[in-house]
Amino acid sequence: MLKIENLHAAINGKEILKGINLEVNAGEVHAIMGPNGSGKSTMSNVLVGHPAYEVTDGTATFKGRNLLEMSAEERSHEGLFMSFQYPVEIPGVSMTNFMRTAINEKRKYQGLPPMAPTEFLKFIKEKRDMVKLDAKFMNRSVNEGFSGGEKKRNEIFQMAMLEPSLSILDETDSGLDIDALRIVADGVNQLKSPETAVIVITHYQRLLDYIKPDIVHVLYQGRIIRTAGPELALELEERGYDWVIKEFEDSQK
C-alpha cells in the first residue's frame, strides 16, 4: 500500500529525515517509536504533504501512485489520514459543516454525488457512537473548547467518517487518560480491516497495549535503525532506547 524508499526531507533547510525505507501492506499495523527529535512527526507530516517540509531525495508511492506529487487534499481523497498530535481549533466552522464538506469533497473526487442530508446525519451518529462523542459537539466549532481527550476522540471520529485506507496516528496517546486512551484505541481497532493499514507513531508502549502492532520500527536521527516484531516495543519499554542506539552506532563503525 505504502512504499517509501530512501526518503530525505528538510524543514527550513535543515535535513530531518535522512533516508527512510518503509513498506506498509494492507491489513498491517506498524508502530514507529523513537526518542524525542528523531523525526517521527516530520515523517508523518511529510507523508500527508505538509507544505512546510521539503522532500530532498527518495520516493514514496501510495497504492502504486507517486505520493509526493499529490496535494495534501488529494492524498486525503486517496485514503491517507493523519490523526494530529495537536488537533487545530477552527473558530466559526462547525463540526457538521466541516465534516459535510470533507465527505462531499471526497465523494466529488470519486465521482459520486453529495451525500443526502438524512444519510449524512445517520452516518455521523453511527460514527459518533463508536468514539462516544456527544451530539452537542457537532454544532460547535471544530475542536474549539474541546478537552484534550475530546480532541483526540474527535480525530478518531473523523477517521471513522472518512474511512481511510492508511491511517497515521501521530502521538495520539499524548495527553490522554486511561479511559480516553481505551475509547480511542477501541475506535481504531473497530476500523481495522484486511484492506486498511495503520501506522502508530508513539513514544510509549502504553498505546500498543491496546492497538497491537504487527511490526515495530525504531526511528533515530532520521533513519529507521531497527525493525522487529511486537516484542521490540516491550523491550524498549523495559530498557529504553539507549541500547538500540548503541547497537546501531556500533554497527556503523
Next chain:
Amino acid sequence: MKSAQNYIDLFKENRTLVERGSAGVMNSLRDAALKSLEKYGLPHNGLEEYLHTDVSKWFEPDWGMNLARIDMPVDFAQAFKCSVPNLSTQLYFLANDIFASSETAAKNLLQQGVFACSLKEAALTHPELVKDFYGKIADIDKPGIAAINTLFAQDGFLLYVPDGAVIEKPLQLITLLSSAVDLMVNRRILIVLGRAAQAKLLLCDHALAANNYLTTQVIEVFAGQDSAFELYDLEETHTANRRVSELYISQSAGSRVSVDNLTLHNGQTRNTVCAVFNGIGAELSLNGVVVSDKDQHVDNFTFVDHRAADCTSSELFKYVLDGSSTGAFAGKVLVREGAQHTSSQQTNRNICLTRDARMFTQPQLEIYADDVKCSHGATVGQLDDRALFYMRQRGIPEQEARMMLMLAFVGEVIGKVELEPLRDRLYRLVEKRFRGELTQCEGCRACR
C-alpha cells in the same frame, strides 16, 4: 479648498433651483451649511480623522447633480425585486436621491401614526414634526460632509415612529444609483423613534449602471427613551462608486440601538458613525464587516460618546482585504466625567490575504470617569496556516478551506444580526463574494 469653492459657487448660482426642489425646513439650514463649508472646506487627509482617506479628492471632478429634480425613471418592478428569502419587508426606494413612493406601504404604516415616506414630502406637509429633528445632531460645525450634504440635500427618507408604536415588519430602503451620466447624489435619512417605539431598517445601497457616482449620505437617528432600533446598512455598489456616509445617533435613557455596517462591494468608502448616549442605561451594538479586493478602499470611523452613566457600547469590526485593497478603522470612545458604570468594548480584527493589501487600525480611548469597564483590541493577520493544513488533510481543497475560514472570520459579525432570514442571506452574499461571484454590483439580483 479648491474643490469646496466649486461647490460653494455651484450652490450660490443654483440656490433657487435647490430650494425649489426641496422643502422649507430643509432650506432653513442651508445658510449655516454654506458658512460651514466656507469655513472648513471638505475633509482631507491633513485631518487626523481622515488620515487614510482624502475625501476632498473625491469631490474634485466636476460632478453633475440633479438639482432640477429631473425625473430619472427607474423601473423598480423590472429592475429590482429585492426580497431576502423568508424576510418580508416593507419596501421603499430612493432613486438616486429622490424618494420613489410606495403607496400601499405608506398606507399600511400610517394606521399606526407612523411616517415612512419622502423626507421632502413630510417636511412640506408636517414641517413642525421634521423641524424638531432635521439637522439637530448632524454636526455641520466641524470638518465632514454633513455641511455639503445639508447644503445640497433636497429629499430622502423619513421614518417616524411615535411613542409606543412597534413596527414588527422590517422596513427596507433600497437606494439605487441609476443615471446615464456620472452623478453626485446627496441622500438624507431621518429616523425618529418615540418613547418605547421599535423598528428595524435595512438599507441596501446599490448602483445599477456602471457610471461614476459620488454619494454623500447623512443619517440622523433619534432613539427615544426605552426605544429599540436596528439598522443594517449594506453597501453593494461597484468600483466606480465613491461614498461618504455619516451616521449620527442620539440615544435617550434605556434605548437599545444596533447598527451593522456591511461593505461587500464598493469603490471608495468612508463611513463615519457618531453615537451619543444622552440618557442612562442605554445600549449600542455597533458592528461592521468589510470585504474588499482590487483597489477598493474602506474607511470606518466611529465615535462613541458616553455622556450618561450605566450605558453599554460594544463594537466589532472585521475586515478581509484581498488584492491591493486598503482598509482603515479608527474607533474613538469618550467616557465623560460622571458617566460611571460605563461598559465599553471595541474590537477590530483584520485579515490581509495578500502582501499588497493594507490595513490601518487605531483604537482610541479617552476616559474621565473612574468606575468604568472599557477594553479595546485590534489585530491584523493572515489566515491560520495550521487550520488550512488541517482542513486540507481532511480532504477540503485549499481554495474551499480558505473560503470557509474567511466566512468563519466574518461570520462572528454576521452572527450578531438578529433578523434570521437576513442573517442567512448575508452569509450567502458574503460566501458569493468570497467565491468571486460578486465581482461587480449585482444591482437588483443582489438581494434576491
